[in-house]
Amino acid sequence: MSRQLPADCFSEIFEYFENDKVTLRSCLLVNRFWCELSVKILWRNIWSFIHRSDIQLKIFNTLISCLPNESKQLLSKNGIFIPTSSTWKSSLFNYASFCKVLSIHEIDQMIKRVLENHQFAITSPQSLDYNKYLLSQEILKMFMNEISSLKSLEYYSERSKNENIMFVHLSETKNCLKDLTKLKCSSDIYSEFFFQLSQICHNIQSLTIEFKDIISNGLIDLISLQNNLKNVTLKSEDKDGTEIIVSSLTKFSSSLTKLKIKGYYIPLSFIAMFTNLQELVLSLELSGFYDFNQLQYVNFPQLKVLKFLDEYPEVEVMIKFLEINGKNLNELYMHNNDKILNLIIAKFCPNLKSLFTIFMDDEIENLKLILNNCQYLEPIKIWCGDYYLNEKDFLEVFAKYSPKNFYKLEIFYAYKVSLEVPSDDLENFFLSWKSRIPQKPLSLIIIDKYSDFISLKVNDENMKIIKKYMKMGIIKKFKLNDLFLSRNLGIWSMD
Structure with missing residues (x-):
């Protein structure tokens, strides 16, 4: 006789599928x-x-069906037709209550x-903007x-014509936002929004600011009143006003x-003051690193993740920074093609678990050096084609x-390639992988903006080999751009 798992066990299991929307939709x-368990997670x-x-449209209709009668009556009086209960299916759940993230x-x-x-x-004679405003207010009132x-609120003024949506003044807002931990906003939101938020929210841990021409006075107050800010993202294309925000962050140096x-x-x-940083991500043009040299001698003893998504500082500066x-570091992302830096990574970053760096076609020995010196590596991302590593060479190196x-x-694949x-x-590579001790199933991810030129794809025999080793369990996952083969599914599917 089978035993039924307790409800809390099911809930815990379903939490593991939070990012797997396909599985959750099947569970419905x-x-x-x-x-009920799936809906609560999907609607977060x-x-x-x-x-x-x-x-x-389905989400919109669901939200409208959840509106209280007084909201529906208000909208109807203003010429926005809400179907009556006889023609409108009642909601199975209180969907709005499941939401933990709001994007204005x-x-x-x-x-x-x-x-x-x-x-x-x-049927309203009013403008589109007016009708949109009424609907926005009633939907936001319901959410509040x-x-x-x-948990998370996103409000960027330039992305919405209703810049002065005054939902923060609603009586229900205080209870709804009291535990807000994540805020994404532009700097020019009307000051009253930040003033009201400052009275309610004191435990924001993650803050993203997009700098605009105006820095609202209330933004500085909001930052200063937080207790334990841990995660900050700053986006700017204009130098005006950034200094005052940076100055307000000094309170959170530890x-x-x-x-x-x-x-x-x-x-x-200013980054030097944050000596407890665990993750630093910089997405800048080369000119943006003009004062990074002031950081090259700073010790960040907790730094685990370092990413340069675009350009990177001068090689001499990076050498000293990595030496210290x-x-x-557990994770390093450097969009670089400097041979000296690759040697420095092998020398000064022995504890890396994840790495992205660029190897030129004559750097196969540098790749060996990194693999030998960085014994904790789990995933690595590399480029192939033209001036970069040859597939056959690096597969042999990885296997060994x-x-x-x-x-x-x-x-x-950075360029169109005709390599095969x-x-x-390819069979020898998988055979070598099979004989590794310990033997861990391999995930092979191939990304190419020139999809017709992926060398593994154009060779049907190679695809047969890949499927063969997936059935054997040697390959856990094979992904080709947006498509992947899963050992569990055994079919092409969307990632």
């Missing part, structure tokens, strides 16, 4: 209990689904598209009333653990020299 169809952040117009922009855009496409009956504890900077004109020397901080815990190889890995060589 099993029974009422599974459906519905804005990740909303970019498809058909799903967008996505709400605004969703309503705008529905109204523009005449997917909702409107039904969500017991919102608590801040993650910092990301994207854009221009933000001075980097490289030994602590990759560390024992290595499990994921990601290949990016001979089937015998």
Whole structure:
């Protein structure tokens, strides 16, 4: 006789599928209990689904059906037709209460598209913006009333014409936003928004700011009133006003653990105060590193993740920085093609678990050196084609020299290539992988913007070999751009 798992065990299991939307949607169809568990997770952040117009309309209709009667009556009086209960299916769940993330922009855009496409009956003589404003206010009022504890709020003024949506003044807002931990906003949101938020929210841990021409006075107050800010992202294309925000962050010199900077004109020397940083991500043009040299002698003893998404500082500066901080790094992302830096990575970053760096076609020995010296590596991302590594050469090197815990190889084809890995060589690579001790299933990810030129794809025999070793369990996952083969599924599917 089978035993039924306790409800809390099911809940814990379903949490593991939070990022697997396909599986969660399948669980909706099993029974009422599974459906309820799945819906709660899927609706935490519905804005990740909303970019498809058909799903967008369904979400909109669901939200409208959840509106209280007084909101429906208000909209009807203003010429926005809400179907009566006899023609409108009642909601199975209180969907709005499940939301933990709100995006003012996505709400605004969703309503705008529905109204523009005449997917909702409107008899009002008022303008589109006015009708959009009314709907936005009533939907946000419902969210404020039904969500017991919102975790994340996104509000960018330039992405919405309704810049002065005053939902923060609603009486229900205080309870809804009291536990807010994540805020993404532009610097020019009207000051009253920040003033109201400052009275409610004191435990924001993650803050993203997009700098605009105006820095609202209330933004500085909001930052200063936080207790434990840990994660900050700054995006700027204008130097005006960035200094005052940077200055307001000094209060969090010991608590801040993650910092990301994207854009221009933000001075980097202030980073030195955050000695407990665990993650530093910089997405800058070369000119943006003009004062990074002031950081080359700073010790960040907790730094585990370092990413340069675009350009990187001068090689001499990076050498000194990695000499001091490289030994602590677990993850390094450097969009570089400098042979000296690759040697420095091998020398000063022995504890790396994840690496992206660029090897030129004559750097196969540098790749060996990194694989030998960085014995904790698990995934690595490399480029192939033209001036970069040859497939056949690096596959041989990976089979022979990759560390024992290595499990994921990601290949990016930077240019159109006509290279082909001979089937015998590919088979030998998988045979070598099979004989590794310990033997860990391999994930092979291939990304190519010139999809017709992927060498593994154009060789049908290679694809047969890949499927063969997936069945054997040697390959756990093979991904080709947006498509992947899963050993568990055994079919082509969407990632």
